[in-house]
């Protein structure tokens with residue numbers, strides 16, 4: 425199929441993530457989709473994720489034939505709020521006595537999977553999510569498209585776990601801007617489940633295990649050998665690049681700590697985040713972004729409109745106020761420059777402009793002021 429170059433990358437990336445299998449695919453979107461389908465998500469199922477993510481997460485859920493549904497995020501980590509997930513499962517779903525399946529009462533459809541998103545290089549609270557998944561018999565597919573190499577301390581296992589080794593499977597994107605980026609589109613799924621890996625190898629290649637013998641209808645979703653070659657070379661630097669990002673984040677934290685009203689990224693002691701993005705929160709986000717733009721500093725907003733308020737998801741029937749934390753966060757976040765080669769002088773320049781804007785921006789502390797990421 426992909427040949428030896430793809431296989432070499434798959435072996436090395438699986439080892440990097442602490443997973444037994446890696447299946448290279450054409451994009452992160454395909455990775456989420458194939459993982460859901462191979463795990464057994466069926467058309468008509470409900471798959472639960474967060475509104476505070478890139479639309480690819482929910483596109484992949486829809487492409488797998490399922491209906492995306494949402495629970496809100498934790499205001500400090502920006503990842504799925506485990507308590508909200510628990511409330512969703514307890515209050516909006518019930519076990520059908522005949523089939524023993526978990527059914528969403530209003531949607532009258534089975535809830536079969538959860539997709540936590542490790543946003544910005546942070547890690548969702550996986551112990552809590554996996555506990556609930558066990559209790560309610562749900563598949564967990566990690567969206568690790570922004571978190572290559574991030575680690576989570578599992579209290580249950582008393583061990584640090586790499587992102588990509590905790591759920592039934594995990595999806596990665598190697599889009600050029602990610603922590604590990606190809607020269608074009610690429611992605612991968614990691615899993616410890618051999619039969620799932622086998623079915624994803626079929627799905628990515630027109631449903632064939634042998635050329636022109638198609639057991640199922642699949643997709644054109646293979647990882648290109650040229651991209652795999654680039655990725656194998658770049659993978660050797662990923663741990664170093666992540667360390668450089670962590671160093672830059674620490675320096676940002678230090679420089680921003682005197683600025684009241686600037687919410688810095690929260691990094692709990694149970695996470696080693698990899699800072700795909702360094703995201704701050706201020707009340708006058710648009711004002712601050714303009715000041716930085718005027719000084720020649722490029723910033724981003726990831727993401728300005730939560731998914732439940734996007735035109736594309738109008739049919740899901742949500743409105744402003746449905747997921748208040750995601751909505752509040754979306755209005756206040758700003759992604760500052762972040763990449764491995766970002767130097768202290770550059771960070772000083774960014775934070776200098778921010779402190780000059782400070783008094784005129786009337787930035788106010790967000791209600792849950794995040795703690796500095798001191799213990800990265």
Ligand SMILES: *Cc1c(COP(=O)(O)O)cnc(C)c1O
Pocket residue numbers: 451452453454477478480481541567569570596597598599609610611
């Ligand atoms: C980038 C990204 C994806 C999709 O990856 P592509 O390779 O662009 O298809 C999915 N989820 C999240 C959270 C992402 O950031």
